[in-house]
Each structure stands twice: as structure tokens, then as C-alpha cells.
Amino acid sequence: MAGSVADSDAVVKLDDGHLNNSLGSPVQADVYFPRLIVPFCGHIKGGMRPGKKVLxxxxxDLNPESFAISLTCGDSEDPPADVAIELKAVFTDRQLLRNSCISGERDEENLAFxxxxxxPDQPFRVEILCEHPRFRVFVxxxxxxxxxxxxxxxxxxxTIKINGDLQITKLG
Structure with a gap:
């Protein structure tokens, strides 16, 4: 059924850094609320602004290759949406890449951490804080x-997009 909550491309609305709903029991979550399924694409209500944070x-995953978290201007695939920031964890090289892509032009990937x-198989918490001149990223x-x-x-x-070898436990 079109627009079903069970669809893998369900969208979770974010508002001022908090989910618009609070998840109750797992049964309620499956019935009434979209699930945090990877790949994930969600809308950030009102877009980013200085002082706003994405959590x-x-x-x-147990045997990960990579995962990526991106903040984008919409969710268009063709033409691809502009990517304001992409954080990509590559486990084979133990590298953390950060990049942007505007009008189809990728920036140089920044490395060196x-x-x-x-x-692998451990929880994490990523916070992306928007400030006037920059994003500050905390892990x-x-x-x-x-x-x-x-x-x-x-x-x-x-828009926030998340894909790769991970499970999402919370967005805010």
C-alpha cells in the first residue's frame, strides 16, 4: 500500500532537534510510526540554522565496510541533491572522510584524523552542530x-541521509 509506514523509504520528521513523536512500545512503533531503517532519508523541518543540532x-554492524551520514538540500536523486556535508566512515582503511557535493561537483575529501x-559492533553518538560559519562534528x-x-x-x-553498515537507534 502506498505511503505505508512499513515502506523502507518512510520519512521521519525532525523538528528543532527532536522527533515529532515519542516512540512507545515496539508494537506501537511498528504500527503508528516510521521505523529507522537503513538506508534512511528524513526531513529536517525548517532546515538547518545556527544553533540547530542533528543527533x-x-x-x-559486526563486520562493517563503511557507512555515511549526509545533510543534503532535498532528497532528489536525478539530478542529485546538493550535499552540504557528508561524513563517511571507511573501516577497511580506518578513515573518516568528510566532503560536500554542490551542483554535481565533489569537493576534495578531507582526511587526516x-x-x-x-x-565494529559498538554504539556511537554523532552530533552535527550548525554554527554560522561551519558545522562542528562531535563523536x-x-x-x-x-x-x-x-x-x-x-x-x-x-534532509538527512544515512546508509551503510549500521543500525540507527535514535535520531534527534
Missing amino acids: VMGIV PYFPFV DGHQLFDFYHRIQTLSAID
């Missing part, structure tokens, strides 16, 4: 890096 909590914060409470805005109209950044 992703999850568990890395003193450590790799994700561990498990530690500031990991700053990423300066390539998209100046912050309110246009209104």
Missing part, C-alpha cells in the same frame, strides 16, 4: 572536526 545514535572513533562527546559551509543558504539543508 544520530546507532550501532556499527589522529584516531578512528568507530568500533561520543568529543569534538572531531569543523567543516566550513559550502552552502550559504542554511535553511536549504533540509
